[in-house]
Amino acid sequence: MLEFVNVSKSFWTGKQRKVILDRASFRVDIGNSLGILAPNGTGKTTLINMMAGLEKPDEGEIHRMCRISFPLGFMGGLVNRHTGRENVRYIARLYSLDPDYIEAFCRWLCDIDEYFDMPVGTYSAGMRARLAFSLLLSLEFDMYLIDEGMPQTTDPIFNRKAGDLLRSRLESTTVIIVSHQAETLQKFAKSAAVLMNGQLHMFDTLEEAKQLYDYETQG
């Protein structure tokens, strides 16, 4: 279970206060995958980062009662001066998992040959994305956080291999996915919400959420 209790978050831009959440309270239960609709620039990434613990709220409490993933596509956990192998073994130990298994899985999935044993700082953007994505798939979480659909690398073979794995994983787990369009949420969301005016408005179905979202964004 993931719970926000009276959480506020805003940014001061130098001219105005940009409010993302204003004393918002909601909870997401395991088994009830949630799709969150929000227009661009309203705080989707900030919200997902707060869920993951990457960003702190200004006020309020966030309770994480299960294993919550880092956001899909997040690469901040990789250390440039360490090799891919060192990075994934280190993270395996952080999660109390078998480093040999995690290394073998990531080596197989990201398929970057000798670069796996070279510092991550030498990788292309696509290689980094493949390593981060492989790492996420090698770890087991109770809830997966996804910002705007599946991240795509430019490698079609990797996309197919990793996409199939991700889809089968997500079908049997709990997903929180944020997007500015309902179609992206359709496949996974059991319930839905709209992020608006600092609040997360919860609905039982995506259709209901979409009605409010369309009304607010299209008039």
Ligand SMILES: Nc1ncnc2c1ncn2[C@@H]1O[C@H](COP(=O)(O)OP(=O)(O)OP(=O)(O)O)[C@@H](O)[C@H]1O
């Ligand atoms: N550190 C920061 N300082 C000031 N403003 C910020 C900061 N981080 C985010 N913002 C602003 O807060 C708002 C929400 O940002 P966020 O990236 O969460 O939105 P988003 O919905 O994910 O955007 P997009 O759809 O464009 O990716 C934006 O207006 C952004 O410019």
